[in-house]
Amino acid sequence: MKKFSVVIAGGGSTFTPGIVLMLLENQHRFPLKEIKFYDNDGARQEVIAEACRILLKEKAPEIAFSYGTDPKAAFSEVDFVMAHIRVGKYPMREQDEKIPLRHGVVGQETCGPGGIAYGMRSIGGVLELVDYMEQYSPNAWMLNYSNPAAIVAEATRRLRPNAKILNICDMPIGIEGRMAQIAGLKSRKEMRVRYYGLNHFGWWTRIEDLAGNDLMPTIKEHVARHGYVPNSASHAEASWNDTFAKARDVWALDPDTLPNTYLKYYLYPDYVVAHTNPEHTRANEVMEHREKQVFSACRAIVKAGHSEAGELEIDEHASYIVDLATAIAFNTQERMLLIVPNRGAISNFDPEAMVEIPCLVGSSGPEPLQVGNIPLFQQGLMGQQVAVEKLVVEAWVERSYQKLWQAITLSKTVPSASVAKAILDDLVAANKDYWPPLQ
Ligand code: NAD
Ligand code: G6P
Ligand code: MN
Numbered sequence: 001m002k003k004f005s006v007v008i009a010g011g012g013s014t015f016t017p018g019i020v021l022m023l024l025e026n027q028h029r030f031p032l033k034e035i036k037f038y039d040n041d042g043a044r045q046e047v048i049a050e051a052c053r054i055l056l057k058e059k060a061p062e063i064a065f066s067y068g069t070d071p072k073a074a075f076s077e078v079d080f081v082m083a084h085i086r087v088g089k090y091p092m093r094e095q096d097e098k099i100p101l102r103h104g105v106v107g108q109e110t111c112g113p114g115g116i117a118y119g120m121r122s123i124g125g126v127l128e129l130v131d132y133m134e135q136y137s138p139n140a141w142m143l144n145y146s147n148p149a150a151i152v153a154e155a156t157r158r159l160r161p162n163a164k165i166l167n168i169c170d171m172p173i174g175i176e177g178r179m180a181q182i183a184g185l186k187s188r189k190e191m192r193v194r195y196y197g198l199n200h201f202g203w204w205t206r207i208e209d210l211a212g213n214d215l216m217p218t219i220k221e222h223v224a225r226h227g228y229v230p231n232s233a234s235h236a237e238a239s240w241n242d243t244f245a246k247a248r249d250v251w252a253l254d255p256d257t258l259p260n261t262y263l264k265y266y267l268y269p270d271y272v273v274a275h276t277n278p279e280h281t282r283a284n285e286v287m288e289h290r291e292k293q294v295f296s297a298c299r300a301i302v303k304a305g306h307s308e309a310g311e312l313e314i315d316e317h318a319s320y321i322v323d324l325a326t327a328i329a330f331n332t333q334e335r336m337l338l339i340v341p342n343r344g345a346i347s348n349f350d351p352e353a354m355v356e357i358p359c360l361v362g363s364s365g366p367e368p369l370q371v372g373n374i375p376l377f378q379q380g381l382m383g384q385q386v387a388v389e390k391l392v393v394e395a396w397v398e399r400s401y402q403k404l405w406q407a408i409t410l411s412k413t414v415p416s417a418s419v420a421k422a423i424l425d426d427l428v429a430a431n432k433d434y435w436p437p438l439q
Helices: 014-027 042-059 071-075 087-101 112-136 149-157 170-182 216-226 238-252 261-267 267-276 283-304 316-330 377-399 401-410 419-429
Strands: 004-009 032-038 064-068 080-084 141-144 165-167 192-200 203-208 334-341 356-362 364-367
Touching: 004 014, 004 071, 004 238, 004 316, 014 042, 014 283, 014 316, 032 071, 042 064, 042 192, 042 283, 064 071, 071 112, 071 141, 080 261, 080 316, 087 112, 087 283, 087 419, 112 141, 112 165, 112 377, 112 419, 141 149, 141 334, 149 165, 149 216, 149 334, 149 356, 165 170, 165 334, 170 192, 170 203, 170 216, 170 261, 170 316, 192 377, 203 216, 203 334, 203 377, 216 238, 238 283, 261 267, 316 334, 316 356, 334 364, 356 377, 356 401, 401 419
Parallel strands: 004 032, 004 080, 032 064, 080 141, 141 165
Antiparallel strands: 192 203, 192 356, 334 356, 356 364
């Protein structure tokens, strides 16, 4: 069986150890000869990388491992780039969340003004990775889950239309895991779904088991009462649990479908703002918990010289990354939800929008499946949100303050152009080291 070389871009990510463990667990179907890490923050990456070096030496000494900040060394001779960078890291995520909240608006990593601000930082970072890949390993594929995926995907569609980049999100996978549990199935792989929307903005229209039986009625009955909180104990943190529970009210708006949890930010922004502490947001929770936990586990492993010394958890959700890599590597034609150009898949929607829909994935890339017409409610919401995403990319390309103001004004989370302008001015100041200068 052929063996592959991958570079993980954003090697210093809190998700890197979980992804390495997941790659190790999947050696039978996606065998590796080399793993490299790349990050532009060498000190942050070193902690994670030295711990992963120990892990790899213990569990798979045959896999070569290296890490660094030099793009040429990192991107040369690889088959896949797995990208999860966060330009500006958690301190900027904190700003993305807290600045809109100061103006009474949803403060969220990928939705509303926070997501727009993050998009303005991410576009350049992700394009740089695409360019390194094309320069040093022109046959490689990039599997990108750097956020905000919707804006990043629109930027690559516009600016690198021929790049071999696939944008993907784990939220539908997490929700489908819960749906499977609700329907009494062992795994989401025992379901076949139809779904359409934008990233963090979509709906399931059909869920069946592999025999073709409709599972929607059972799942809906549960969602109508508990959202996506399953009956048995769930491991989710409190803030995530609220999001899964709130899916009940999101669902109520269109009982024909089942919604992505992220729609709560657009459909119930008043509720979200009222239930957020503007002094302590998700970024603070993540810094206090996941980041602290992962980095102290890595430091303990490095100090002791063996992996028993720190607890690193495998990222089970991330097996979709292996599914995607094997689909390309071995032409599996697996059916997966990807963020791809619409090009008529949703017939009554902008052909030039990046949409999240089922695709068959093989060695030549994704083949999107036909969705057909969508209802007016979804068409209206999606049209507005796609315009926001396109305006952000245009603002980035043209360095346009005006277009960014329009983008923020158009976001369904923002009540008026004056509030949009006040938020934008604060975001400009906070992002001066990251955004292109606007005129
Ligand atoms: P993190 O801050 O812990 O890690 C990100 C790493 O990227 C940092 O080490 C940082 O130094 C590095 N980085 C920043 N800019 C870079 C650049 N220009 N070049 C190279 N490296 C750079 O963040 P995290 O919470 O672990 O998340 C990582 C990313 O994965 C985020 O974008 C997050 O939103 C995304 N994510 C996406 C999904 C999805 O569903 N698509 C799921 C989980 C996480
Ligand atoms: C889900 C989404 C990601 C997002 C993440 C945030 O997985 O699909 O796009 O980055 O949640 O999780 P966090 O724990 O960092 O708030
Ligand atoms: Mn996502």
